[in-house]
Amino acid sequence: MKNKITLKKMAHELNVSISTVSKSLKDSPEIGDETRERIKAFAKSQGYRPNNIALSLKNKKTKTIGVIIPDVVHYFFALVVNGIEQIARQNGYNVVVALSNESFEKEVVNLETLADGLIDGFILSLSRETMKNQDYHHINETIRQGMPVVLFDRVIPEIECDKVVVDDVKGAYDATALLIEKGKKNILLLTTQDYVNVGRLRTQGYIKAFQDNALPLDNDLIIKTVDTQSSDKDMSILEKSIEKAFRNNKQIDGIFAVNEIYAGAALRALKKLNLAVPDQVSIICFTDGLISKYSTPTLTTVKQHGEEIGKMAASKLIDRLEKEDDAETTFEEYVIKTTIIEREST
Amino acid sequence: MKNKITLKKMAHELNVSISTVSKSLKDSPEIGDETRERIKAFAKSQGYRPNNIALSLKNKKTKTIGVIIPDVVHYFFALVVNGIEQIARQNGYNVVVALSNESFEKEVVNLETLADGLIDGFILSLSRETMKNQDYHHINETIRQGMPVVLFDRVIPEIECDKVVVDDVKGAYDATALLIEKGKKNILLLTTQDYVNVGRLRTQGYIKAFQDNALPLDNDLIIKTVDTQSSDKDMSILEKSIEKAFRNNKQIDGIFAVNEIYAGAALRALKKLNLAVPDQVSIICFTDGLISKYSTPTLTTVKQHGEEIGKMAASKLIDRLEKEDDAETTFEEYVIKTTIIEREST
DNA sequence: TGAATTCACGAAAACGTTGTAGTATTTTTA
DNA sequence: TAAAAATACTACAACGTTTTCGTGAATTCA
Numbered sequence: 001m002k003n004k005i006t007l008k009k010m011a012h013e014l015n016v017s018i019s020t021v022s023k024s025l026k027d028s029p030e031i032g033d034e035t036r037e038r039i040k041a042f043a044k045s046q047g048y049r050p051n052n053i054a055l056s057l058k059n060k061k062t063k064t065i066g067v068i069i070p071d072v073v074h075y076f077f078a079l080v081v082n083g084i085e086q087i088a089r090q091n092g093y094n095v096v097v098a099l100s101n102e103s104f105e106k107e108v109v110n111l112e113t114l115a116d117g118l119i120d121g122f123i124l125s126l127s128r129e130t131m132k133n134q135d136y137h138h139i140n141e142t143i144r145q146g147m148p149v150v151l152f153d154r155v156i157p158e159i160e161c162d163k164v165v166v167d168d169v170k171g172a173y174d175a176t177a178l179l180i181e182k183g184k185k186n187i188l189l190l191t192t193q194d195y196v197n198v199g200r201l202r203t204q205g206y207i208k209a210f211q212d213n214a215l216p217l218d219n220d221l222i223i224k225t226v227d228t229q230s231s232d233k234d235m236s237i238l239e240k241s242i243e244k245a246f247r248n249n250k251q252i253d254g255i256f257a258v259n260e261i262y263a264g265a266a267l268r269a270l271k272k273l274n275l276a277v278p279d280q281v282s283i284i285c286f287t288d289g290l291i292s293k294y295s296t297p298t299l300t301t302v303k304q305h306g307e308e309i310g311k312m313a314a315s316k317l318i319d320r321l322e323k324e325d326d327a328e329t330t331f332e333e334y335v336i337k338t339t340i341i342e343r344e345s346t
Numbered sequence: 347m348k349n350k351i352t353l354k355k356m357a358h359e360l361n362v363s364i365s366t367v368s369k370s371l372k373d374s375p376e377i378g379d380e381t382r383e384r385i386k387a388f389a390k391s392q393g394y395r396p397n398n399i400a401l402s403l404k405n406k407k408t409k410t411i412g413v414i415i416p417d418v419v420h421y422f423f424a425l426v427v428n429g430i431e432q433i434a435r436q437n438g439y440n441v442v443v444a445l446s447n448e449s450f451e452k453e454v455v456n457l458e459t460l461a462d463g464l465i466d467g468f469i470l471s472l473s474r475e476t477m478k479n480q481d482y483h484h485i486n487e488t489i490r491q492g493m494p495v496v497l498f499d500r501v502i503p504e505i506e507c508d509k510v511v512v513d514d515v516k517g518a519y520d521a522t523a524l525l526i527e528k529g530k531k532n533i534l535l536l537t538t539q540d541y542v543n544v545g546r547l548r549t550q551g552y553i554k555a556f557q558d559n560a561l562p563l564d565n566d567l568i569i570k571t572v573d574t575q576s577s578d579k580d581m582s583i584l585e586k587s588i589e590k591a592f593r594n595n596k597q598i599d600g601i602f603a604v605n606e607i608y609a610g611a612a613l614r615a616l617k618k619l620n621l622a623v624p625d626q627v628s629i630i631c632f633t634d635g636l637i638s639k640y641s642t643p644t645l646t647t648v649k650q651h652g653e654e655i656g657k658m659a660a661s662k663l664i665d666r667l668e669k670e671d672d673a674e675t676t677f678e679e680y681v682i683k684t685t686i687i688e689r690e691s692t
Numbered sequence: 693t694g695a696a697t698t699c700a701c702g703a704a705a706a707c708g709t710t711g712t713a714g715t716a717t718t719t720t721t722a
Numbered sequence: 723t724a725a726a727a728a729t730a731c732t733a734c735a736a737c738g739t740t741t742t743c744g745t746g747a748a749t750t751c752a
Contacts, residue, residue: 053463054738072424096442117399264640294610296642400708
């Protein structure tokens with residue numbers, strides 16, 4: 001950073017004014033051919049590159065998109081980031097990624113730091129704690145200050161902005177319906193606590209599929225995972241709950257999990273119980289990620305098209321950024337269709 | 347961004363000078379108590395936060411660390427980012443993550459954009475293409491301009507900077523030795539092309555373990571995966587190679603994979619061949635990630651302690667950034683020990 | 693040849709911040 | 723009571739860039 005060449009230094013070296021250097025590099029017709037070439041050659045030899053910070057300050061825009069996700073380790077979020085990157089790059093935007101680690105406080109801190117001039121707009125998915133607390137003031141405050149925000153996946157109505165979501169209800173409905181179609185009648189649901197809206201919506205889809213097929217609902221067939229701070233602990237508790245459910249109800253012949261981590265826990269539990277997949281129990285889950293592809297048996301999944309979500313979110317955000325007439329204040333919610341990827345577990 | 351309150355606006359509202367506002371907020375003794383309190387109260391009510399861009403320009407530092415990784419989808423890199431984040435946050439630094447997607451060009455573009463004033467220093471792991479091309483001019487140029495760089499995992503001697511690596515040779519040696527200890531004598535190695543140095547080093551460890559145990563080396567036991575642009579394709583080719591190896595050599599009783607994706611491919615191949623793990627064939631691999639934990643059987647792994655690596659890299663980089671005396675130009679290489687996590691596959 | 697144009701460049705402001713160096717007032721000191 | 727010192731502020735430069743507005747000098751026109 002300290003050896004960086006600036007317009008001023010070049011101007012001094014070449015005995016011209018700063019404006020002349022600046023204009024030459026921008027091919028301004030105001031500058032004579034000879035001078036322009038001389039300056040451009042010198043700049044090239046020095047490896048001059050304009051300082052982005054100075055440009056940002058001057059232009060009041062950074063050409064950077066901030067992304068805040070709860071967890072990099074989740075395959076789905078990684079895909080979304082990839083999608084965002086692609087579109088951003090195509091449009092000359094940078095992407096910076098920050099992590100909330102499912103923590104409300106980290107989400108607030110990251111949001112505020114990035115909002116202080118570092119980025120032009122946000123794409124984010126709420127942390128679990130934020131949804132639990134139902135405290136969205138930081139997001140709303142950011143929006144109020146004129147910063148465009150696009151929410152994806154974990155969205156809530158209390159925040160007014162563009163949103164990109166998966167049709168969770170339908171995806172869950174389709175998944176459940178597939179199991180029912182295969183003759184399964186006692187389907188165990190592995191979901192989250194209700195404050196995680198994707199879990200809640202997927203639960204709704206599951207219920208609707210039961211109703212539409214005139215199957216009786218049974219509360220004992222719905223397991224809502226506890227939410228300690230350690231996901232390892234959560235999973236071992238979930239495993240135990242699954243085993244218990246099977247011991248209490250020998251009829252269970254299918255499992256629908258709202259993400260692949262839960263499905264992984266189910267696989268382990270079934271193995272312990274010596275139940276064969278898919279012969280005795282079929283499994284389907286959300287998140288078409290690594291676990292689904294590499295587990296034995298491989299898992300049938302509801303693919304959320306993370307990359308598509310990222311692309312959509314990025315292009316919507318960039319639309320907002322480019323059109324200056326901020327009069328436009330109608331926000332839209334874009335729904336990305338899910339697809340079922342059938343594998344060995346069904 | 348447009349409604350953001352600035353010092354100037356506040357100064358205007360309160361009929362004082364900009365300096366007075368600035369100093370009040372910094373609790374300067376130059377300002378009278380009454381004025382100071384009045385200004386602080388107003389600033390608070392307006393939700394004033396200093397503009398980072400302006401600060402960066404003035405201070406010639408951004409308090410931001412740039413991280414470039416080849417792929418978010420790799421669990422190992424995600425862990426490293428987590429580690430970096432923790433240390434950075436503790437020291438008041440921001441972290442921005444950019445992805446090279448294993449592409450040389452994206453690595454160069456990201457490096458240059460971030461280097462143009464957006465960050466104070468880099469932590470990065472080289473893309474596969476960069477290692478293949480052996481073209482490191484962009485990194486060296488960045489270093490030459492006075493930007494501190496810390497390389498991790500995929501490092502090469504041609505770049506002079508601090509480095510954080512795993513003891514790949516020893517990790518691979520230990521892994522191979524474990525299989526030998528269990529009585530395995532014909533161990534298949536699944537590795538990368540030699541230009542990926544971690545693959546090369548792990549291959550060395552494998553060879554050394556064979557030599558130290560007076561076992562004969564067999565080139566047919568070493569499979570180097572091809573490198574097309576599609577990892578899906580790579581994997582199906584790898585699977586076929588594994589099947590072929592087993593058909594040609596019925597003696598194979600162990601597999602050592604340099605990452606868990608390769609081990610996943612091995613699992614699928616063995617299943618097709620109807621070979622039981624670990625009874626007929628044992629498996630061990632690098633990367634203690636999701637696949638290893640959720641596959642059936644679960645995989646014994648060499649844990650690289652990604653979070654530790656990230657923490658180490660971040661603290662070394664911050665050390666460089668804080669000590670201004672750039673006279674210090676001796677660089678160090680820090681080695682993080684690996685640990686073997688034993689699971690069902692051995 | 694004198695006036696009007698064009699050419700080729702420079703000066704300065706602006707973005708938001710901080711810190712140094714003033715500068716009026718008031719208070720203390722001798 | 724005059725000089726010195728403290729108080730409570732303001733002005734201004736600087737960070738690197740772009741861009742508008744000047745401005746001398748050279749060129750063209752009548």
